[in-house]
Amino acid sequence: MKIKQIQDEIIDEFAMFDDWMQRYEYMIDLGKSLPLIDEKFKTDEYLVNGCQSKVWVKAELVNKQIVFKADSDAIISKGIIAILIRVFSHHEPNEIIEANTDFIDKIGLKDHLSPNRANGLSSMIKQLKLYALAYQTKINNE
Amino acid sequence: MKKNIHTNIDQIRNDFPILKRKVNGQNLIYFDNAATSQTPQIVIDSIADYYSKYNSNIHRGVHFLSQEATDAYEKSRVKFQKHFNADNSYEIIFTSGTTHSINIVANGFKKILKKNDEIIISQLEHHSNIVPWQMLCEETGAKIKVIPIDNNGELIIDKFENLLNSKTKLVFVNHVSNALGIVNPIKHIIKKAHEFNAIVLVDGAQATPHMKIDVVDLDVDFYVTSTHKICGPTGVGILYGKEKWLNKIPPFLGGGEMIDQVTFEKSTYAGLPNKFEAGTPNISGVIASGIGIDYLNSIGLEEIYKYENELLEYATKELLLIKDLKIYGFSTKKTSVISFNVGNIHPYDIGSILDKFGIATRTGQLCAQPIMDYFKIPGTIRVSFSFYNTKEEIDKFIKALHKAILMLS
Numbered sequence A: 001m002k003i004k005q006i007q008d009e010i011i012d013e014f015a016m017f018d019d020w021m022q023r024y025e026y027m028i029d030l031g032k033s034l035p036l037i038d039e040k041f042k043t044d045e046y047l048v049n050g051c052q053s054k055v056w057v058k059a060e061l062v063n064k065q066i067v068f069k070a071d072s073d074a075i076i077s078k079g080i081i082a083i084l085i086r087v088f089s090h091h092e093p094n095e096i097i098e099a100n101t102d103f104i105d106k107i108g109l110k111d112h113l114s115p116n117r118a119n120g121l122s123s124m125i126k127q128l129k130l131y132a133l134a135y136q137t138k139i140n141n142e
Numbered sequence B: 001m002k003k004n005i006h007t008n009i010d011q012i013r014n015d016f017p018i019l020k021r022k023v024n025g026q027n028l029i030y031f032d033n034a035a036t037s038q039t040p041q042i043v044i045d046s047i048a049d050y051y052s053k054y055n056s057n058i059h060r061g062v063h064f065l066s067q068e069a070t071d072a073y074e075k076s077r078v079k080f081q082k083h084f085n086a087d088n089s090y091e092i093i094f095t096s097g098t099t100h101s102i103n104i105v106a107n108g109f110k111k112i113l114k115k116n117d118e119i120i121i122s123q124l125e126h127h128s129n130i131v132p133w134q135m136l137c138e139e140t141g142a143k144i145k146v147i148p149i150d151n152n153g154e155l156i157i158d159k160f161e162n163l164l165n166s167k168t169k170l171v172f173v174n175h176v177s178n179a180l181g182i183v184n185p186i187k188h189i190i191k192k193a194h195e196f197n198a199i200v201l202v203d204g205a206q207a208t209p210h211m212k213i214d215v216v217d218l219d220v221d222f223y224v225t226s227t228h229k230i231c232g233p234t235g236v237g238i239l240y241g242k243e244k245w246l247n248k249i250p251p252f253l254g255g256g257e258m259i260d261q262v263t264f265e266k267s268t269y270a271g272l273p274n275k276f277e278a279g280t281p282n283i284s285g286v287i288a289s290g291i292g293i294d295y296l297n298s299i300g301l302e303e304i305y306k307y308e309n310e311l312l313e314y315a316t317k318e319l320l321l322i323k324d325l326k327i328y329g330f331s332t333k334k335t336s337v338i339s340f341n342v343g344n345i346h347p348y349d350i351g352s353i354l355d356k357f358g359i360a361t362r363t364g365q366l367c368a369q370p371i372m373d374y375f376k377i378p379g380t381i382r383v384s385f386s387f388y389n390t391k392e393e394i395d396k397f398i399k400a401l402h403k404a405i406l407m408l409s
Helices: A003-015 A020-032 A075-088 A093-098 A115-141 B005-014 B041-054 B064-084 B098-108 B131-140 B157-163 B186-195 B243-248 B283-299 B301-320 B347-356 B369-375 B391-408
Strands: A055-062 A065-072 B092-095 B118-122 B143-147 B168-174 B199-203 B222-226 B237-241 B259-262 B267-269 B325-328 B337-342 B362-364 B380-384
Touching (some): A003 A075, A055 A075, A055 A115, A065 A115, B064 B092, B064 B283, B098 B131, B098 B222, B098 B237, B118 B131, B131 B143, B157 B186, B186 B199, B237 B243, B301 B391, B347 B362, B347 B380
Parallel strands (some): B118 B143, B118 B168, B168 B199, B199 B222
């Protein structure tokens, strides 16, 4: 599935809920299916800057596609990174770099987050795209 | 005539327009008073009044408005002198806040401190009472010694007394810990420090909203606070200093108002308090702060302490009924602040959900990382009550907390 298709799927899922509480609960549930980063990588090196709670992300290139794994010490942050990873993982670097992130506004995620958390969300997206950029540069140089 | 808060609570709440606000569709419950207390209408009006009627620069115009503004500004100084029972009004310096006040003193000791002199601070300090001293030590070669805390979050006073010696020059301690709400025995600390001729600065930012401070009785050398925690606007702080110390330390900022004579060879400084109030101060803010302290005194700090203590006891009792909830900071002497965590749930998660219910709390390290490191936690959720809060609000908060825990477990 293309990134855009996954985003549309998530937009549809969030549209089913009437209030913020259900959206939060759904997000927390999504966090539980997050592909977890190995404990040994929960170090400063993999920490996303700009989040007030701790969020670690690691990327690997598998069959030309980037596979992300992550974890967080806060449950809501874990839900947020899980949504992002569902969107961005298992795609080629170029597709990730060029992906539009409008879906965030469409699911109303930012409206439901405190300013600190919304900043953290932007930092997470930036971090995922930076990984993609780094792998793309590596591929171009090979 | 002091007010009974219980019988006047509706009228008191009515004095604070912000309490009528809806947040996320719910009635606002404001439990972040330790960060900033809300502002009564008369204080808000006084700011509009200043700009509508007598906005002008103080201490330098001969014209009518300037005189009126100067009088109001200086009247505010006298109000704070009386409130803190200072000997002289010029021992009250207006600053931009507690942090600014602390920095004036820290900067003032740059030339006085020598290498290997010692500064004592406590493990309970707010970052603003740690960083300026670290900067001072870097410049002077003085060393920082730390008063440790015990598992309840209380200062270990024996250890403090052991730290004192002839090299101790300064002692800095908060009157009340911002993170835990524990009231420190500052009178004893000041007395012991003075036995070694050490100078004591007390950060009173978390004490002044809850109790009457008498700087003469405490015999404190410097006492600092911010007026946005005592019904005033943001951007105004107080630095009380004993006259002899204020005369000894140099000014922090150079500029207008703080000078006596200026030539290109040398300028001489003005006397107190102007020496520390360079440039155009926050005139409307200082005047409004004076109105704020009048408002607080019209209710009475004794009554406030009593009422807030009831809220503290009630909320503590209700919180402790919740499974896996841990409160940080136990002491018989506490202000209306509760710092807690529930199981392994991250404080940000709980704070985010409470916010959706219109409840304002503080979450995180609370600008007091050394305390969080001591308890080995990423932070806490802090609720802090003011005299306009009610038991009904606490009930709603407990209900919302239960829902949050259910969602996050």
